[in-house]
Amino acid sequence: MGRRTGNGTRALLTLALAAAVTGCAAGPDTTEAAEAAGRRSHGKAGAAGFAVQYRTGDKAARATAYLRSRRILEKAADRLNDTVKMPHRIPFVVRACGAAEPAYDPETGSIDFCVEHVDEIRDRFENAGRGADRPDGTGGRDAHVAAVLEETAYHEGAHALIDRLGLHFTGREEDVADQFAAVMLIGQGRAGDSKALTAATDYALAAEESPFDESDLLDEHSLDGQRAANYACYVYGAHPDRHEDLVGDGRRVTEDRAEGCPDEWQQARDGWRQLLTGHLKQSL
Numbered sequence: 001m002g003r004r005t006g007n008g009t010r011a012l013l014t015l016a017l018a019a020a021v022t023g024c025a026a027g028p029d030t031t032e033a034a035e036a037a038g039r040r041s042h043g044k045a046g047a048a049g050f051a052v053q054y055r056t057g058d059k060a061a062r063a064t065a066y067l068r069s070r071r072i073l074e075k076a077a078d079r080l081n082d083t084v085k086m087p088h089r090i091p092f093v094v095r096a097c098g099a100a101e102p103a104y105d106p107e108t109g110s111i112d113f114c115v116e117h118v119d120e121i122r123d124r125f126e127n128a129g130r131g132a133d134r135p136d137g138t139g140g141r142d143a144h145v146a147a148v149l150e151e152t153a154y155h156e157g158a159h160a161l162i163d164r165l166g167l168h169f170t171g172r173e174e175d176v177a178d179q180f181a182a183v184m185l186i187g188q189g190r191a192g193d194s195k196a197l198t199a200a201t202d203y204a205l206a207a208e209e210s211p212f213d214e215s216d217l218l219d220e221h222s223l224d225g226q227r228a229a230n231y232a233c234y235v236y237g238a239h240p241d242r243h244e245d246l247v248g249d250g251r252r253v254t255e256d257r258a259e260g261c262p263d264e265w266q267q268a269r270d271g272w273r274q275l276l277t278g279h280l281k282q283s284l
């Protein structure tokens with residue numbers, strides 16, 4: 001369920017697999033799934049839909065202040081709520097998790113949004129010298145970090161939708177969750193393209209940081225390098241005329257793959273449109 005693999009997170013694999021099994025067992029029957037979801041809500045009051053809760057206390061002041069001031073999760077939650085009818089309350093719980101491992105928890109029906117993840121992304125861009133802030137203190141790195149966090153919110157939001165709405169599909173859930181994030185970002189127009197490419201950059205940097213390990217093949221996620229290429233392919237495929245510069249030797253999308261990217265994008269977007277039939281408030 002977590003966003004990515006990493007050297008420090010493999011110990012969580014067993015837990016994640018157990019969580020995935022629980023998610024799969026949500027049941028094919030909508031009523032049954034809804035009742036199960038109701039039980040998981042632990043009787044908490046509150047409006048349906050995605051929401052944000054801060055539970056960091058005095059910890060992680062910098063990351064928390066950053067999230068709050070830019071309203072990154074609030075805006076992502078609003079966009080999710082404007083797009084999908086979610087009959088259950090799904091909180092993004094901002095907290096110190098002990099690892100940079102944001103994840104949807106099917107047991108609680110909430111999304112742990114770890115402050116360590118915020119710091120990890122900022123560190124990764126800083127270490128790579130990417131997105132330096134401008135002299136006037138605007139834009140730059142903050143915008144990069146915000147883009148990746150928004151992608152994370154949609155990826156984890158997809159797990160919540162799959163679980164709570166009882167959606168069924170073939171293929172790996174982690175790839176399908178990335179596809180939802182791509183659809184939510186690219187649907188925002190050119191600014192969204194840029195966010196999706198920033199997320200791709202983050203995955204590419206993560207791939208450079210953690211050399212391939214055979215244990216990665218056992219993980220539920222695709223390799224970070226593959227995820228980077230997938231996002232770039234969707235961006236190109238949605239608007240080939242806008243993004244010719246993404247394609248070619250040494251670029252984000254190979255010539256061979258580029259040919260199929262429009263179809264890959266269409267499959268991803270149409271697949272989610274179909275999955276969310278009856279649940280959409282506006283077209284994806």
Ligand SMILES: [Zn+2]
Binds near residue numbers: 155156
């Ligand atoms: Zn995931």
